Amino acid sequence: MEENIKNIILLGENVNTELKEASNGLPKSIFQTVCSFLNTTGGYIILGANDKKEIVGIKKELIDKIKKDYTTMCNNKQIIEPTIISELKEIKIDGKILLYVHIEESTEIHKNKGKVYIRNYEGDFDISNNIPLIASIHNKKRKIFDEDTVYPYVSVEEDLRHDLIEKARKMANSNVKKRHIWMDMTDLELLKSAGLYKKDKDTGKEGVTLAGVMLFGKDNIIASVNPYCRTDALYRVDDLDRYDDRDFVETNLLDMYDRLIDFVAKYTMDRFALDENARRVSPRNVMVREIVLNTIMHRDITDGHTSRIIVYKDKLICENPNSFRTDGILTVKNYTPFAKNPTLAKFFREIGYADELGSGFIKITKNSYLYSGKPPIFEDKQMFRVTIPLLRDEKLDESDLINLANGTLNGTLNGTLNGTLNLVLNELKNNNRITQKEISEKMGIPIRTIKRNFEILKEEGYIQREGSKKSGYWKILKDK
Numbered sequence: 001m002e003e004n005i006k007n008i009i010l011l012g013e014n015v016n017t018e019l020k021e022a023s024n025g026l027p028k029s030i031f032q033t034v035c036s037f038l039n040t041t042g043g044y045i046i047l048g049a050n051d052k053k054e055i056v057g058i059k060k061e062l063i064d065k066i067k068k069d070y071t072t073m074c075n076n077k078q079i080i081e082p083t084i085i086s087e088l089k090e091i092k093i094d095g096k097i098l099l100y101v102h103i104e105e106s107t108e109i110h111k112n113k114g115k116v117y118i119r120n121y122e123g124d125f126d127i128s129n130n131i132p133l134i135a136s137i138h139n140k141k142r143k144i145f146d147e148d149t150v151y152p153y154v155s156v157e158e159d160l161r162h163d164l165i166e167k168a169r170k171m172a173n174s175n176v177k178k179r180h181i182w183m184d185m186t187d188l189e190l191l192k193s194a195g196l197y198k199k200d201k202d203t204g205k206e207g208v209t210l211a212g213v214m215l216f217g218k219d220n221i222i223a224s225v226n227p228y229c230r231t232d233a234l235y236r237v238d239d240l241d242r243y244d245d246r247d248f249v250e251t252n253l254l255d256m257y258d259r260l261i262d263f264v265a266k267y268t269m270d271r272f273a274l275d276e277n278a279r280r281v282s283p284r285n286v287m288v289r290e291i292v293l294n295t296i297m298h299r300d301i302t303d304g305h306t307s308r309i310i311v312y313k314d315k316l317i318c319e320n321p322n323s324f325r326t327d328g329i330l331t332v333k334n335y336t337p338f339a340k341n342p343t344l345a346k347f348f349r350e351i352g353y354a355d356e357l358g359s360g361f362i363k364i365t366k367n368s369y370l371y372s373g374k375p376p377i378f379e380d381k382q383m384f385r386v387t388i389p390l391l392r393d394e395k396l397d398e399s400d401l402i403n404l405a406n407g408t409l410n411g412t413l414n415g416t417l418n419g420t421l422n423l424v425l426n427e428l429k430n431n432n433r434i435t436q437k438e439i440s441e442k443m444g445i446p447i448r449t450i451k452r453n454f455e456i457l458k459e460e461g462y463i464q465r466e467g468s469k470k471s472g473y474w475k476i477l478k479d480k
Helices: 002-011 030-039 060-074 131-142 162-174 187-193 210-216 219-225 253-267 283-297 342-350 359-372 398-413 419-430 436-443 447-459
Strands: 017-020 043-047 089-093 096-103 117-120 123-126 197-199 206-209 231-235 245-249 307-311 315-321 328-330 377-380 383-389 463-466 473-476
Touching: 002 017, 002 043, 002 089, 002 359, 017 030, 030 043, 030 060, 030 096, 030 117, 030 123, 060 096, 162 187, 162 210, 162 253, 187 197, 206 210, 210 219, 210 253, 210 342, 231 253, 245 253, 253 283, 253 307, 283 307, 283 315, 283 342, 283 359, 283 383, 359 383, 359 398, 419 436, 419 447, 419 473, 436 447, 447 463
Parallel strands: 017 043, 231 307
Antiparallel strands: 043 096, 089 096, 117 123, 197 206, 231 245, 307 315, 315 383, 328 377, 377 383, 463 473
């Protein structure tokens, strides 16, 4: 959890993230953001970090009061109307205490002190006097997520697999320090608690939701309710026109997760690497877990196109039917976390499969460098596609891979230059005609790492090549 919140802070403030210092207690403006997130697409509020993405922490003596004040205000209709049940969670990062909360998008329009706020890229925006926009938001909220479609005819007793519900109950319990509330609930109570059994606002009838059916339904029930609950796993190395092996997975999402993980693991090489903390990790396992979760959680679940995971000799591709926002290549600068199926996402976080929204993007990027020394490619189009390189130049050593991963992420996420990037820029400032080979020999860092750092510095607008390759020089465009 610590790493996930840290990654969200590194992404900075955006349409789904608000950072507040809270140096003197609970910020009054926090409830404008709460209201905005409820009315828009939800998001994270993190107290103890500023808008410069610096972790400043919160004084220990203020923690309990801030948590109590927040929960009390959320239940005060003078502050938030309709009221909500929400609480701040405590976490320690780099020795400093922070508080955070994730606000889910609401099916209702909320007000903060009588005013209606929405979230955009510039922050919280008061639209109280914009009646047409409020009406538009109201109409949008009436169109519920596909995953929340209610099926009254689906029997909890006969059409769901209770062994899967029990599995989820035990997984959720193992994911918390104290006894999980699901342990003392009946299966129906668990479904309601997870938002998988609801009342249809139009008909007034109660029933299992589409998400509930896809998670716990028997295969014949899933096929009748949503025939598009399927993923095609392909292995293509010799037969590129068709496949060498295939698993067409049409079953519940929990078993689908296991089968897809096993399929990719069968046909990709596992290699271990050391992270920046000298811990032994499996980059392959981390990346596979994230792309499989993406396939399951963030697809347009009623779209007729089939999700696919394809293993080639040199790359791994994951494709999902998608309602795109960017229509192009995603980078850490233009990427905004967005839960297409918030109920499913929340469920997988509850059982310990998924982490915080947006963390997968960073984990795949970092571990792609640790695995192959190359970056992944994220394409946000009609089909959301992630391409992960599988082949590594064996000349790359562990320190080289770590430098590539940290140099890329730190340089682009922090907006400042750290580590090798900083050292390389200093060498260029001292001698703008120095070669990459000379820097490599002087610093004792592999030439491939130096070359990649030069690419990052160029991409981030710090340096520019002037003149020819032999007689030219590096122009410093901006300082760190």
